[in-house]
Amino acid sequence: MEAESYPETAQKGRVYTMQHMLIDSVFFGAVISLAAYEVGLLIKKKSKLAVLNPLLIGTICVMAVLSLLQVDYSHYSESASYISYLLTPATVCLAVPLYRQLTLLKNNIRAVAGGIASGVLASLVSVFLLAKLFGLSHEQYVTLLPKSITTAIGLGISEELGGIPTITVAVIIVTGILGNVIAEFVYRLFRIEEPIAKGLALGTASHAIGTARAMEMGEVEGAMSSLAIAVAGLATVIGASLFANLL
Numbered sequence: 001m002e003a004e005s006y007p008e009t010a011q012k013g014r015v016y017t018m019q020h021m022l023i024d025s026v027f028f029g030a031v032i033s034l035a036a037y038e039v040g041l042l043i044k045k046k047s048k049l050a051v052l053n054p055l056l057i058g059t060i061c062v063m064a065v066l067s068l069l070q071v072d073y074s075h076y077s078e079s080a081s082y083i084s085y086l087l088t089p090a091t092v093c094l095a096v097p098l099y100r101q102l103t104l105l106k107n108n109i110r111a112v113a114g115g116i117a118s119g120v121l122a123s124l125v126s127v128f129l130l131a132k133l134f135g136l137s138h139e140q141y142v143t144l145l146p147k148s149i150t151t152a153i154g155l156g157i158s159e160e161l162g163g164i165p166t167i168t169v170a171v172i173i174v175t176g177i178l179g180n181v182i183a184e185f186v187y188r189l190f191r192i193e194e195p196i197a198k199g200l201a202l203g204t205a206s207h208a209i210g211t212a213r214a215m216e217m218g219e220v221e222g223a224m225s226s227l228a229i230a231v232a233g234l235a236t237v238i239g240a241s242l243f244a245n246l247l
Helices: 006-024 028-047 054-069 073-084 087-093 095-100 102-107 109-134 138-144 151-161 165-189 195-217 219-246
Strands: none
Touching (some): 028 054, 054 165, 087 095, 095 102, 102 219, 109 195, 109 219, 138 151, 151 165, 195 219
16 A cells, blocks of 8 residues: 655644644634524524524534534533523523513413413424324333423423433424524414414423524514413423323
8 A cells, every 4th residue: 555645644634733723622613503594694684584594404403513623522512611601691681571571470360371372282282192103112102202391491391201201302492493484474374463372482481492493573473472481391290290201
């Protein structure tokens, strides 16, 4: 076998060194994540197509970069963990629009409670019926039960009920992106124009990703969606525990 030429060896050495410099960088994951999301925002702004969701585009971009550079997910996750530190203050900030719409909430408390309860029940019942239809095992069934609530709560429910946490996280993300993408189409299809109804639907069905879309629609929608995340999460903890025994 012929020995590699010096230029080829040097080129491979430079690629190898650059790859490991990126992997070993403390902020590699965070920078890649933010840059990918910015690319998604730019594409969405230029195309104005709902299907080109920034989070979806960003996810695809990150996957492409990791695959191209052959970076292990564990390295990426560790360096991207700094972004997760912002989740707590960001979640707390969701209470601000809710506080501003407190009077509106008090005047429509029955409708709000009914909307969230029906949303949670619809989610649990649909998972149960589809699990029966497709003959899913108990493990697969409980994995899907927390699909419509925020990841932090859904992950705990999945682990507690004996599900597969990694798949639960993936399902939650897909559910959120899907709700974010098709929300406007569903509203137009069923002629839903009430801001409270829009916000409750997005928050109950698509958790934080849906709430981001609700914030873009208006302050009322964002406030109701923020409320729905917390209440739907608590209701699902109770409901999932009961539904888990049905299969």
